[in-house]
Amino acid sequence: MDKTQLRRSLLKQRQSMSVAQWKQKSDRICTNLLSSPQFTQAKTVLAYFSFRQEPDLSPLLENTPTKIWGMPRCVGDSLFWHQWTPNEAVEIGCYGIPEPYANAPIISYEQVDLILIPCVACNQQGYRLGYGGGYYDRLLAAPEWANKSAIGIVFDFAYLPELPIDPWDKPLHAICTETKLVVGC
Template identity: 55%
Template sequence: MVNQNKANLRRFLIKKRYSLSQEDWKEKSYLICEKLKHEPLFQQSKTILSYFSFRQEPDLSILLETDKKWGFPRCFEQSLTWHCWQPGDSYNINQYGILEPDVSLPQLKSDEIDLILVPCVACDAQGYRLGYGGGFYDRMLSLPEWNQIPTVGIIFDFAYLPQLPIDIWDQPLNAVCTESNFIDYN
């Protein structure tokens, strides 16, 4: 059953994200990247899972210039697989219109990952996120091999809310990064 409050909030916030001018979107994305680069959690991580910006999510592509090993998701049935990807590697567009690394690229396992940058529609002061409703990240983060890896939700300031409607399967994040704040829940 779809949580109607979540669905309405999701629509509202995605619309608000789309209302950003390209200049504001790029500037806010840049500020998020700069904030992340200075966080010890990011600096100490060698292998980081990220995402390709979709629906005007914060764009983290300038982080690819750092000396990190990067992994990006592929949707496979009801779960995510993670593949190494660097600029210049091949990619595809999946059924949702999202860029994915080519299936032939090396796959990453949970024990190789130091940090997960999680795309979000919104996050709240308790560390919960509002995603897109597919449950891909919540399913993955509920698994023992994944739930010990630090997670950082990536959002714009306007999407940081006091409280979100949550369901029993929602997995809290360890931190949230916006263009003006890094909120660590640990």
């Protein structure tokens, strides 16, 4: 199955979950992250706003007041990271995804300790299947971001033995699901 077909199939499966299942699985992912050394030691964490039933990290965001949170804004073909505080207003970006306002402070790569990356799927070698826009691929390929700890966030059903991989794909440092945190993929 190619990336487009696999993406379509997994997104359909994800969106077929009941709201109760989605919340329960998302809460378990947050619990797994809270107990991980990568997360507990990080001061500045880049995350995302859940969209189309991606794992919801809002419990994590709301219950870790000592963290500095960065959330993405899509500008052209790049992601820019803006500081965001839970319950702060957001606007809807070009893909229909919530984003911090453009005037929110920018977070530079030097400040970042950890990146939590939304995924359609991940494989056991740490590669991710995204949405096809290449935003995170470009971010992870940039030299200044290459050594930042990155955890792919995905539900168990989308943690697969294999994925189609392209030459530009970069493996993540860890994968977190509702049942496990796999480090050193």
